[in-house]
Amino acid sequence: MAMVGSATGAKRILRFHVPLAFYAVFLLFPFLWMLIVSLKPDQELLDTGQNPFLLANATFTHYRYLFAETDILRYALNTAVVTVVATVLSLTCSVLIGYALGRLRFKGGYLLGVIIFLAYLVPPTVLFIPLAQVVARFNLYNSYWALIFTYPTFLIPFASWLLMGYFRTISRELEDAALVDGASRWQAMWRIILPLAIPGILSAGIFCFTLGWNEFLYALVFMGGGDMKTIPVGVVSDLIRADVYQWGSLMAAGILGSVPVAIAYSFFVDQYISGLTAGSTKG
């Protein structure tokens, strides 16, 4: 029995833990590298004679520089405001779109779903010029609204597609029963379907939050003036001078900028995985 047990344990290690460890190292390495670079003095960064993964003299100089010489806290506030509001706005729209396309049967519904997803595939480099005209016409330049209203152009298609798949996985009988019992369509959605769709909505929300938090091009051209910069735009503007990159401070900003996204993931990781797999495999 003991032999069988250890053989099973060995198999488990080989099939599960080893690939998992490899995958974890693969995914976490960029963060480790960012952390090491952010803590190394410039001279060590340039000294190729040393082991690049070891820290001989850890320093917080780059972090101090980041807080003293850039407006990183203001950039973080800007990023948070824009991302949170755009995410809430996009999720609200996406839930309605996803519900309609996933639960209601109407002519052209499938085609509409495909078209919405295709809208996500249009690259921002193509869209930013026409969007700039819209932003200018509504006089939104260099305000939070410029990004709050443009981020949904790529957040809504993706979140709608994800939620559409998720809504389709929820048993139709539950909703039918509610309707038979006298609930309106809105009540059936609000009281029956949405509570069951929480994992899917959370995963869509996390996706929206991450995409919005890291977005660069729209933040650069529609906002980006004075202290109205987001973290991705602000650190690049302040920490890259001509062909000299201040790697230590850039990595420090990268580490600090990842924290909110990491927190968002860690809180909702179970629901996120459940939502993602249901939406993608059964939808």
Added chain:
Amino acid sequence: MVDERMTNPVQDLIAEATRLRYSRRTVIRRAAALGLSAPALGLVLSGTGRQPVAAKAPSVQLGGELNILAGSYFVPEAQTFFDQQTKEWGDQNNVTVSTDYVNWPDIQPKVASAVESGAGPDIVELRDTWTYLYYEQMVDLNDLAASVGGAGGNFYGWAENTVAVDGQYYSIPVGTSSAAFAYRQSYFEQAGATEFPKTWEELFAVGKELKAMGKPIGQALGHSTGDPPNFAYSYMWAHGAMEVEEDGKTIAINKPEFVSALETLITGWKDAFDETGLSWDDSANNRAFLSDQISATINGSSIYIAAQNAAAGAETDTDYEVVVDPADINHAGFPEGPAGRFNVLGSWSYGIMKYSENQEAARAFLEWWLAPEQFEPWLEAQKGYIIPALPAYAENPIFTTDPKLAPYLDVVNYGRNKGYAGPANQKAARASSEYIITDLIAKAIQNNDAQGAVDEAVRLLERVYGR
């Protein structure tokens, strides 16, 4: 009423201008040709009833807001200094001036979206031939160019060519960061070179020794706007080839001597260069040089200044050692080929957008800032990183105090615009932004096929310039 203190050349020019009905611009040009000083020019303009050149802030009451878009400064102190200048002018004129500094590759998307949407910064900093792309949405600045250029001895040809669209100024050239070879003197001496090689072939020969020492030459050939095209265009011109002839139409890149030079380069790349350079961008060679991996590279003076800063930092903190001693860094102009010595040069410039609601203030600011009283201290704050567009400033001690920086200024004597021998127009700007020449060099090396790379470049250039 002409001032009694006027000298004869002033009186002569007033008479000439009155007789021949000179425009204000022509008066300024003639004054520059006669070598008149700025005060004398002021007297002439007054004497002919034209508005004098304003060196001080105008007395007209301005107001409102003014936004400037510029690239992040390599020298942080110069950026602070510019902020002080804008504040000083803003306070004097009741104008709230703000400047947005962005990473260099991000300037163009911002300008493009501003042009398309008709909203954004009032004043924009443009690089190289960008004025050709946006001039229809920019304000005519011929008067200002004439007064600034006239007072400073007329713009260098390379500056005028990149900025003036068919002779018309929509932005005012201010100069640029130029490129030279930064090299480690001690390594070159060890390799048997007491001075920097004069020709490309000599450089490849010395590079072979350097690579054997473990310190190859480093050259970036990826898609970035500085070092890769600096090498690619210069090497092409030095071997008799060019995108187009002087007519701006006839593709002139498929020259046997250039194909032969490419074959030499393919061999030289293996023997003398760090071969990973094919994927380097503008920053990679700085890093390789400052971490002692390479012995020479084409760059602006940023490597030297960064090494000086690192050395100054190390003096205050004994835990660290300087990897590359700035005393061991020297600079040299580009080597020459059979067709001569060449370098790429195009001016940065400042222009006013047509959509600006405060054009008057924008013009007044540029007029004030570009006057020698303001502009020369700004140039000095750049520590020699920016070479001027006007010969008058080349005499400034900032360019002569440190002889190691002399090769950067010397580029004005052999630099050419992108598009040479043709004009630096929209087509040249497009060919440059598509990296046709840089890719030609990189593909020749990568595929070990000089003629194939040239044929491909011909096809792409025909698409840009037309058959």
